[in-house]
Structures are given as C-alpha cells and as structure tokens.
Amino acid sequence: MASAAEDRKGSGTYGGREVIALFDLDGTLTEARQAAEQATLDLLQRLRQTVAVGIVSGSDAPKLREQLGSASFSSFDFVFCENGCVVYEGGNLVAQQSLASHIGEEKLKEIINFALHYIADLDLPVK
Structure with a gap:
C-alpha cells in the first residue's frame, strides 16, 4: 500500500x-x-x-x-x-527516545544539577 x-x-x-x-x-x-x-x-x-x-x-x-x-x-x-x-x-x-536513555542517567543528573545551581545563583532584580 x-x-x-x-x-x-x-x-x-x-x-x-x-x-x-x-x-x-x-x-x-x-x-x-x-x-x-x-x-x-x-x-x-x-x-x-x-x-x-x-x-x-x-x-x-x-x-x-x-x-x-x-x-x-x-x-x-x-x-x-x-x-x-x-x-x-x-x-x-x-x-x-527519552533524554535519560539517550545520554544516560548520570549525565542527565549533571545537567539538571548544573541548571538548578545556575538558577539558584541568579541575582534577580526586585519587582
């Protein structure tokens, strides 16, 4: 067909x-x-x-x-x-395909931890 x-x-x-x-x-x-x-x-x-x-x-x-x-x-x-x-x-x-299966759990954990630390360290203006 x-x-x-x-x-x-x-x-x-x-x-x-x-x-x-x-x-x-x-x-x-x-x-x-x-x-x-x-x-x-x-x-x-x-x-x-x-x-x-x-x-x-x-x-x-x-x-x-x-x-x-x-x-x-x-x-x-x-x-x-x-x-x-x-x-x-x-x-x-x-x-x-999942990101975890593509790059592996450890690498995904590294990326998530980096992003969370980056966000936590941002100096945001007061609104």
Missing part, C-alpha cells in the same frame, strides 16, 4: 526536494491547550493533498489526541510529540 507521501510523488516539491509543512499545535493551530477547530483540521487535510503535513508539540500523545479531536494521528503524515522524542508516521509509532 502506498503512503500518502508516495501518492503525492512529483508534487509538493521545492528545488527538487519533497516538502513537509510542520505546524506547532499549542498557540499556533490552537489556543494553548485547547481543541483544534474543525476548519483548521479541514485546511490541513486540503494542504496534505499537495505536501506532507506534520504536527509538532511538546505535549504527550494523549494530550495531542485530545486537542486534535476527531482527527486521528493517521490524518497527518507525521506527528512529533514530546519535542520530537516520540514520532508517529501515518498514525504508526516509529520512534521513541
């Missing part, structure tokens, strides 16, 4: 390369943490006839599903959750 991107072969290109239109969800396609409007979802489906369309968010998959309402992940070519740590293509989970 051909993917949606393969069905568009020959269209949706720029400079000889395939194009993907990526959209942030919160604060761009929707009000922060709110459901997408049907008109917005319909427009994305029309755009998808020409180029690959992806949704990008820092939120997890359950929150994205809640915001997308009637549109399932398979309604988009790509869905990037948790700032790209979880990736769906055509509605199927294709990649999942």
Whole structure:
C-alpha cells in the first residue's frame, strides 16, 4: 500500500526536494491547550493533498489526541510529540527516545544539577 507521501510523488516539491509543512499545535493551530477547530483540521487535510503535513508539540500523545479531536494521528503524515522524542508516521509509532536513555542517567543528573545551581545563583532584580 502506498503512503500518502508516495501518492503525492512529483508534487509538493521545492528545488527538487519533497516538502513537509510542520505546524506547532499549542498557540499556533490552537489556543494553548485547547481543541483544534474543525476548519483548521479541514485546511490541513486540503494542504496534505499537495505536501506532507506534520504536527509538532511538546505535549504527550494523549494530550495531542485530545486537542486534535476527531482527527486521528493517521490524518497527518507525521506527528512529533514530546519535542520530537516520540514520532508517529501515518498514525504508526516509529520512534521513541527519552533524554535519560539517550545520554544516560548520570549525565542527565549533571545537567539538571548544573541548571538548578545556575538558577539558584541568579541575582534577580526586585519587582
């Protein structure tokens, strides 16, 4: 079975390369943490006839599903959750990575401790 991107072969290109239109969800396609409007979802489906369309968010998959309402992940070519740590293509989970498993618990602990010390040492003006 051909993917949606393969069905568009020959269209949706720029400079000889395939194009993907990526959209942030919160604060761009929707009000922060709110459901997408049907008109917005319909427009994305029309755009998808020409180029690959992806949704990008820092939120997890359950929150994205809640915001997308009637549109399932398979309604988009790509869905990037948790700032790209979880990736769906055509509605199927294709990649999942955590920062801890990528760099290791010890390195992550170092980074967190550095950030906490940095914040604690900031000299903030009184407001």
